[in-house]
Amino acid sequence: MPAAPPQVSRRVAKRYLLADEQVVVSTRWHWAKLVRPAAAVLIALFLTLWVAAAVTDPAAIGFALCVLAVVCAWAGWQVLEWRCEWFIATDRRLLKTYGLITQRVAMMPLVKVTDMSYDRTILGRLLGYGRFVMESAGQDQALSHIDYIPEPDEKYQAMCETIFGRDVRDPGEDEEAWEEPEERYARGQADDPTGPRSSITRSRGTSSRWEAVDRRDLPRDWDWVDDEARGGRAATRRRVAVDPDPTPLR
Incomplete structure (x- = not known):
């Protein structure tokens, strides 16, 4: 059965998500983040009861009750903040x-993410949460460490597939340079791909553009191979000319 789409808060989706964005991961922090406030309340409650049982001074008991009230208020604030915090990964960005x-x-933006590591402590394995560490060129400190992610294995796989499984072509790169000859011919921007000028080679110099050439203009000892077989960029399926002797002429 196909996996259910991630559930997103209506408030968050309405305010911050675009209409054409596809949500990959959407989650609150794991409930383990509330362990520290809960422990603080229990400790404060224990101390208050101990003071009430061991001391008869009303001022001391009143002070203990005030401390307990402050700790409970702080813990309640932490719970409310936990309910307002969301981590969302779409097909375009991390939020x-x-x-x-x-x-x-x-x-x-996803294009800025260069690496993502995944950590799980012993407590995280027992309770079921993990931490993602993002690395990017202009790193945002708020997104450098994403702690207390529930079900981290599934979310890590989904995010890696979205971030690193997409086309990594630079946004400013010439799109036509990577189009198939048949696609350019269909728009009238290239010669007939079945004709003698259907082969493609890389131009010399620092440019990375592709240029159509006639095989008769190249030396006969040059080989013609698939660029994909040479480990070229993603699935170009082009015929390229390869110089059998790349030694520069003197």
Whole structure:
């Protein structure tokens, strides 16, 4: 059965997501993030009960109750912030929404992500959460470490497939340079691909553009191979000319 699409908060989807964006990962932080506030409340409650049982001074008991109230208020604030925090990965960017009163959104385009590591501590394995570490050229500190990700194995695979499984062509690169001869011929921008000028070679110099050539203009000892077989860029399926003796002439 196909996997169910990620569930996104309506508030987050309406405010921050574009209409044509496809959500890959959408999640709140794991409930393990609330372990520390819960532990603080339990410790404060224990100390308050101990003070109430061991001390008869009303001032000391009142002070202990005030400390317990402050700790409970802080823990409640942490829970409310946890409910407002979302991590979303789409087919275009990474988003992190956080903040209860002042809402903030951290964003990183996928094209800037150069590497993503995945860590799971012993406690993370027991409770079922992990941490993603993003690396990019202009790194956003809010998205450099994504902690407390629930079901991290599935989310890591989905994000890697989206980030590193896409076409990594530079946005400013000439699209026509990587089109098939048949596609350019259909628009009237290239010769008949079945004709004598259907072969393609890389132009000399620093340019990476492709140019149509006639085989009769090249030396007879040159070989014609598939660029994909030579380990070229993603699935070009072009016929390229290869000089059997690349030694520069003197």
